[in-house]
Amino acid sequence: MSFISSAAFYDGINGEAYVPYAEYLTECFSKAAIPVKEVLDLGCGTGGICAILAKKGYDMIGIDNSADMLNIAYCANSGLNTLLLMQDMRSFELYGTVQAVYSSFDCLNYLGSAKELGKVFALVHNYLEPGGVFAFDVNTRFRYEKIFDGMTYAYESGDDMMVWRSALSDNGKSCEFWLDLFLCDGKGGYRRERETQRQTCFSREEITGAAAGFTLLSQTGGKGFDGCGEAEKDYYLFRRD
Ligand SMILES: C[S@@+](CC[C@H](N)C(=O)[O-])C[C@H]1O[C@@H](n2cnc3c(N)ncnc32)[C@H](O)[C@@H]1O
Known part of the structure; x- marks a missing residue:
């Protein structure tokens, strides 16, 4: 995490x-x-x-x-x-x-x-x-089931971008988040980084x-x-x- x-x-x-x-x-x-x-x-x-x-x-x-x-x-x-x-x-x-x-x-x-x-x-x-x-x-639980489970969101910050995917796991007890970050190097290229997070309901x-x-x-x-x-x-x- x-x-x-x-x-x-x-x-x-x-x-x-x-x-x-x-x-x-x-x-x-x-x-x-x-x-x-x-x-x-x-x-x-x-x-x-x-x-x-x-x-x-x-x-x-x-x-x-x-x-x-x-x-x-x-x-x-x-x-x-x-x-x-x-x-x-x-x-x-x-x-x-x-x-x-x-x-x-x-x-x-x-x-x-x-x-x-x-x-x-x-x-x-x-x-x-x-x-x-x-x-x-x-x-x-409503938020985990209706807003996060199986959903993908995208956020922009200047030239950078973050794609956030989430899904319930552990029989609905936990929620996993996978964050893919596309970070601009200022020269027209992008570096991709990944973070994972987990929450408990x-x-x-x-x-x-x-x-x-x-x-x-x-x-x-x-x-x-x-x-x-x-x-x-x-x-x-x-x-x-
Ligand atoms: C969703 S952010 C909320 C940040 C802040 N409370 C706010 O209102 O903007 C959750 C924060 O909890 C911190 N965090 C998660 N687990 C933690 C732990 N076991 N001990 C200390 N900080 C933790 C994360 O690093 C992160 O900064």
Whole structure:
């Protein structure tokens, strides 16, 4: 699983959603039982949402395991109060606690099993202060079956092109993504690179079952601003007990 060359396409595909997503997150932070100042972004990617929240005055920590995504995040967060760490969300370590954690754009779907999801919840519980909130979105089964399974999409970024193919596997439990990148060499030629990614489709029962020590405050459908209709995404908001 990797975000390497596709990192350069990422903001072009998702960038318009960063401002409304950050607004949604500040609403989530207002549901915490404690004031929120320090915030962890799990799977921060290119750091666009981190940067917006840092400009709003939050002390941001972004964790991601892709050097290529983090390289872009470093530029986006230059001069801002954002600490970027290259770590795996299944085993991350922080220097202290935070009052809010979020994981945007289906990062948690990149976990391989409900057991790994449980590990992430346990680590979030460890570093999140009591009364703090944990917000994230996940892709729904509908999205895997109707939007991804057997589908091909193409994206352009300047002279570069990415072809994205996806299909369900593992009896519908996982979804494989094959990304073919055609990168212009500036001399009329193209270099082809390939990435593969895999997501796990988690049920509500698996998510709430992993959330030991948290209270579920809300679960809502896609919000539109991320390009996803109500049936395509689930937005979860938990408060740490
Ligand atoms: C779809 S992108 C979302 C990026 C970002 N949250 C955003 O809102 O734009 C998923 C991100 O999760 C990261 N990721 C996937 N598995 C990870 C893991 N085990 N630990 C840390 N980061 C991970 C990827 O590198 C990628 O940057």
